[in-house]
Amino acid sequence: MNAPAAPPRPAAPRPAPPPARRGPLRRLAAPLATAAAAVAAFGYVGAVDPQRPGHYPICPLLHLTGIYCPACGGLRSAHAVAHGDLPAALGANAVAVCAYAVCAVFWMVWAVRAARGLPTAGPRPRPVHWWALTALLALFTLLRNLPFGAFLRP
Numbered sequence: 001m002n003a004p005a006a007p008p009r010p011a012a013p014r015p016a017p018p019p020a021r022r023g024p025l026r027r028l029a030a031p032l033a034t035a036a037a038a039v040a041a042f043g044y045v046g047a048v049d050p051q052r053p054g055h056y057p058i059c060p061l062l063h064l065t066g067i068y069c070p071a072c073g074g075l076r077s078a079h080a081v082a083h084g085d086l087p088a089a090l091g092a093n094a095v096a097v098c099a100y101a102v103c104a105v106f107w108m109v110w111a112v113r114a115a116r117g118l119p120t121a122g123p124r125p126r127p128v129h130w131w132a133l134t135a136l137l138a139l140f141t142l143l144r145n146l147p148f149g150a151f152l153r154p
Contacts, residue, residue, distance in 0.1 A: 024115055031111040038107075046082025050075035068144050070095060070137045073154025092154045095140050 048055045061069045073093035080089035081100060089097045106122065113120050144152035 027114045027117060028111065031107065031114050035107065035111075038103075042078060042082045045075055045078045050079050068141070068153055070141050072144075076154055091151075094152070095137070 050056055056075055059069060059072050061067055062072055071093070074096040076092035077089040077094075077096045078100070080086070080092060081097065086097070109122065110120055140152070143149035
């Protein structure tokens with residue numbers, strides 16, 4: 001009796017080709033698109049005054065309860081930032097102005113790392129960071145709704 005034929009051996013796997021190097025414009029496509037969207041948003045808010053009724057929706061929490069949420073005044077602060085009026089922006093919503101600055105710094109780090117061809121994954125916030133941010137926003141909301149925190153209201 002003849003022994004059964006052995007199955008054919010699979011071919012050795014080919015090594016993967018090295019990752020293609022992307023050019024600087026391709027690496028900067030996402031940061032530049034994000035910057036264009038932010039500039040367009042600030043441009044629109046700068047052109048259409050949030051103080052004039054009918055252009056933006058009202059804050060549902062303020063409308064229904066009379067309580068200022070942490071974002072109340074954010075459009076007014078963006079309008080003031082677009083016009084270069086930092087004191088008015090801080091008066092409308094100081095937390096939003098800080099958030100704009102933090103976003104700008106993170107965008108700059110992202111763009112520089114992308115331009116240099118470095119990995120663009122930024123720092124990953126841990127749960128303690130999210131809890132701290134939540135506590136900060138809750139404290140800001142509480143203070144701006146108390147009588148002595150009137151200076152934090154938009």
